[in-house]
Amino acid sequence: MxxxxxxxxxxxxxxxxxxxxxxxxxETNSDIVIAVMSASFLQRGEPAIVSKWQRTKMALAxxxxxxxxLPYLYSTQKAxxxxxxxxxxxxxxxxxxxxxxxxxxxxNDFVELFKAMKExxxxxxxxxxxFLKKGFSYPRxxxxxxxxxxxxxxxxxxxxxxNILGYHYVKAVHEGKRKINVSTTHRRQAHYHDQDVPAxxxxxATSIRQMLKKENGLSKxxxxxxxxxxxxxxxxxKSNLMLHDWEHYYPxxxxxxxxxxxxxxxxxxECEEGLEFxxxxxxxxxxxxxxxxxxxxxxxxxxxxxxxxxTHILTNTTKEEIEEGLSTESLPYIRLLGxxxxxxxxxxxxxxxxxxxxITRVAKAEGIMAVIEERxxxxxxxxxxxxxxxxxMKQEFNQPPFRMQSLKKS
Amino acid sequence: MxxxxxxxxxxxxxxxxxxxxxxxxxETNSDIVIAVMSASFLQRGEPAIVSKWQRTKMALAxxxxxxxxLPYLYSTQKAxxxxxxxxxxxxxxxxxxxxxxxxxxxxNDFVELFKAMKExxxxxxxxxxxFLKKGFSYPRxxxxxxxxxxxxxxxxxxxxxxNILGYHYVKAVHEGKRKINVSTTHRRQAHYHDQDVPAxxxxxATSIRQMLKKENGLSKxxxxxxxxxxxxxxxxxKSNLMLHDWEHYYPxxxxxxxxxxxxxxxxxxECEEGLEFxxxxxxxxxxxxxxxxxxxxxxxxxxxxxxxxxTHILTNTTKEEIEEGLSTESLPYIRLLGxxxxxxxxxxxxxxxxxxxxITRVAKAEGIMAVIEERxxxxxxxxxxxxxxxxxMKQEFNQPPFRMQSLKKS
Numbered sequence: 102m103x104x105x106x107x108x109x110x111x112x113x114x115x116x117x118x119x120x121x122x123x124x125x126x127x128e129t130n131s132d133i134v135i136a137v138m139s140a141s142f143l144q145r146g147e148p149a150i151v152s153k154w155q156r157t158k159m160a161l162a163x164x165x166x167x168x169x170x171l172p173y174l175y176s177t178q179k180a181x182x183x184x185x186x187x188x189x190x191x192x193x194x195x196x197x198x199x200x201x202x203x204x205x206x207x208x209n210d211f212v213e214l215f216k217a218m219k220e221x222x223x224x225x226x227x228x229x230x231x232f233l234k235k236g237f238s239y240p241r242x243x244x245x246x247x248x249x250x251x252x253x254x255x256x257x258x259x260x261x262x263x264n265i266l267g268y269h270y271v272k273a274v275h276e277g278k279r280k281i282n283v284s285t286t287h288r289r290q291a292h293y294h295d296q297d298v299p300a301x302x303x304x305x306a307t308s309i310r311q312m313l314k315k316e317n318g319l320s321k322x323x324x325x326x327x328x329x330x331x332x333x334x335x336x337x338x339k340s341n342l343m344l345h346d347w348e349h350y351y352p353x354x355x356x357x358x359x360x361x362x363x364x365x366x367x368x369x370x371e372c373e374e375g376l377e378f379x380x381x382x383x384x385x386x387x388x389x390x391x392x393x394x395x396x397x398x399x400x401x402x403x404x405x406x407x408x409x410x411x412t413h414i415l416t417n418t419t420k421e422e423i424e425e426g427l428s429t430e431s432l433p434y435i436r437l438l439g440x441x442x443x444x445x446x447x448x449x450x451x452x453x454x455x456x457x458x459x460i461t462r463v464a465k466a467e468g469i470m471a472v473i474e475e476r477x478x479x480x481x482x483x484x485x486x487x488x489x490x491x492x493x494m495k496q497e498f499n500q501p502p503f504r505m506q507s508l509k510k511s
Numbered sequence: 512m513x514x515x516x517x518x519x520x521x522x523x524x525x526x527x528x529x530x531x532x533x534x535x536x537x538e539t540n541s542d543i544v545i546a547v548m549s550a551s552f553l554q555r556g557e558p559a560i561v562s563k564w565q566r567t568k569m570a571l572a573x574x575x576x577x578x579x580x581l582p583y584l585y586s587t588q589k590a591x592x593x594x595x596x597x598x599x600x601x602x603x604x605x606x607x608x609x610x611x612x613x614x615x616x617x618x619n620d621f622v623e624l625f626k627a628m629k630e631x632x633x634x635x636x637x638x639x640x641x642f643l644k645k646g647f648s649y650p651r652x653x654x655x656x657x658x659x660x661x662x663x664x665x666x667x668x669x670x671x672x673x674n675i676l677g678y679h680y681v682k683a684v685h686e687g688k689r690k691i692n693v694s695t696t697h698r699r700q701a702h703y704h705d706q707d708v709p710a711x712x713x714x715x716a717t718s719i720r721q722m723l724k725k726e727n728g729l730s731k732x733x734x735x736x737x738x739x740x741x742x743x744x745x746x747x748x749k750s751n752l753m754l755h756d757w758e759h760y761y762p763x764x765x766x767x768x769x770x771x772x773x774x775x776x777x778x779x780x781e782c783e784e785g786l787e788f789x790x791x792x793x794x795x796x797x798x799x800x801x802x803x804x805x806x807x808x809x810x811x812x813x814x815x816x817x818x819x820x821x822t823h824i825l826t827n828t829t830k831e832e833i834e835e836g837l838s839t840e841s842l843p844y845i846r847l848l849g850x851x852x853x854x855x856x857x858x859x860x861x862x863x864x865x866x867x868x869x870i871t872r873v874a875k876a877e878g879i880m881a882v883i884e885e886r887x888x889x890x891x892x893x894x895x896x897x898x899x900x901x902x903x904m905k906q907e908f909n910q911p912p913f914r915m916q917s918l919k920k921s
Binding site for chain 1: 761762763765766767769770771772775795796797798799825826827882886889890893897898901904
């Protein structure tokens with residue numbers, strides 16, 4: 102059986118994702134689609150709107166055959182480490198190819214860029230360093246360095262988040278040990294940051310989340326996602342009484358910042374250059390997460406970079422822990438979240454080739470990666486009412502991977 | 512002018528306290544009553560139901576002439592350190608005597624006990640140590656040791672919280688540098704732990720708090736406290752939308768415990784003998800502070816001891832900090848919270864004799880004692896809504912000591 106790997110957040114799973122799953126399978130002529138999906142906290146430093154379990158069900162209902170967890174260690178990192186972790190996991194899962202969505206839809210754009218960058222690597226790094234010194238944010242410094250090197254004007258610009266990710270997927274695959282084919286699917290959807298849900302059937306996840314929040318319900322979003330996603334979102338709201346949003350975590354972030362010493366905050370991952378003092382100072386007057394973020398924002402730091410810092414403060418994730426987690430080249434485990442019948446057949450067939458243990462229960466998770474993950478999961482459920490929180494943590498410990506059949510029955 | 516010192520929590524100020532202020536003044540023939548009052552967190556490991564500012568107003572309205580702060584460093588300690596800190600502050604404030612309330616009302620009971628204990632100190636400590644080894648709680652071990660020494664049966668039993676405090680006041684005064692007279696006022700009130708507010712005009716603070724919580728208002732408690740206390744409580748509820756209770760802090764305690772490593776919890780003051788693991792384990796299922804405490808309780812640890820641990824975890828107060836704070840014999844500062852005209856005259860008159868600086872603004876607070884205090888104050892206001900919390904923290908920074916006049920005007 103031939104398998105294609107995709108890297109996803111499904112926050113939530115919508116028609117654009119459905120299209121991507123179908124195209125990835127078709128374009129690579131694969132029998133199996135394997136998704137590595139961010140667990141509780143996402144690349145832009147945000148909590149996922151619903152738990153990984155609910156998003157796993159969405160993925161399975163949307164045609165994905167195997168869902169494995171992208172742990173916090175990688176899911177909350179800048180593009181390079183995020184892509185590295187995702188590709189590492191997909192490689193271990195035995196995929197033959199990796200497919201990612203992009204605006205350009207032409208894989209050559211990415212490969213050419215990668216080759217050009219490889220040649221000019223040192224010069225590029227030097228330029229980036231200089232622009233950072235000038236006080237530019239990382240994405241802007243990257244884009245400026247790109248200009249300085251006079252790379253062909255029709256090459257992909259590295260200041261677009263999806264291009265950066267695509268570039269790093271290509272890079273990670275090329276640097277990996279196994280030969281894996283990389284392809285890209287042309288994204289049939291509004292621009293990533295667009296905030297209005299269009300009347301057509303494709304909308305960005307960002308715009309869908311904003312509409313869900315604004316409408317406090319699903320009324321305006323059902324036409325841009327599969328019925329299964331709508332039903333699963335509805336089910337989550339019904340049993341958990343909320344969709345997760347940074348504002349729900351702000352009281353805890355506030356408490357954490359105000360009850361920590363500057364030294365304690367300094368030990369947190371991505372807390373650099375006096376951000377600990379800035380975080381404390383801005384918190385004295387900010388009455389919401391949005392307000393705090395607006396006060397925190399400077400030219401040097403992107404919104405995303407600061408949101409990731411907020412996530413690490415909230416989850417109490419230290420530099421030391423991330424360093425330890427990233428220090429080994431091999432993964433301690435891969436956690437299986439769900440599978441279809443075909444997915445299971447593939448897993449059985451590839452079992453003997455896998456070097457990393459594929460775990461089905463959290464009890465078997467090991468090492469610092471598991472410690473970080475358990476704590477992040479606990480924090481993710483913190484804003485729920487105590488009884489519901491207890492149920493969610495129980496599920497986290499007892500839930501075996503979802504099967505498509507069991508999904509249909511329930 | 513002659514001054515008498517008293518040690519108070521005023522949680523809230525009631526008729527029993529009013530009687531004590533009057534009697535202390537009368538019995539010691541003093542012109543001035545100086546109260547050292549616990550700031551935000553109290554000796555039994557609880558948040559005060561209203562802020563120290565509101566309780567300062569209650570004290571001034573109840574006839575106290577000077578209110579100074581008993582900082583967190585001492586206010587959340589077992590009897591010995593609590594008494595030591597309070598007596599240290601009152602001594603520095605230049606009191607001629609100290610008066611405390613007790614069931615016995617006879618100071619000789621305490622002095623005799625102190626003398627007897629002094630003689631048998633080593634033997635007593637040895638007995639206590641042995642009973643602790645047997646798994647007894649500290650108060651019970653103390654009481655058993657007391658029995659073993661065959662001290663006279665009509666002596667005060669050291670398993671009563673107020674007797675322990677009284678004993679330690681006497682001890683701290685005797686061990687202090689200045690000659691201060693100690694006396695005790697017979698408590699005209701229900702037993703400390705009684706939970707029903709009696710129809711008569713005297714009730715314990717515990718029973719008043721429980722009635723306030725049960726009735727969600729002041730309807731059943733106005734007859735057991737001065738009108739000023741009722742009005743000030745009402746005012747606090749109106750502007751802060753709550754009376755502080757451990758349950759309001761439970762979400763934050765839960766978050767703190769679940770997001771901390773065992774090693775981080777071990778660094779917290781009073782976290783001993785694996786209590787960090789117990790705290791985590793019991794929190795997985797407890798849905799309220801009450802439930803968590805009931806699960807935490809063992810024969811070895813009293814409720815109070817565990818509540819104090821919970822307070823230190825909540826406020827992130829470490830062993831290292833408390834050790835540093837207690838390591839110096841002299842106080843870094845004393846914070847003045849309020850005064851009457853007579854109180855101010857006394858402060859002016861005694862100014863030249865004071866060795867410790869009496870500060871009127873928190874900006875002048877120094878050292879680790881101030882660091883602990885500021886953080887505890889921040890945490891104390893954490894459960895309030897963000898806007899109200901901001902106002903309270905602003906008051907904490909800008910509020911000069913209250914004057915009786917300014918109280919009457921407002």
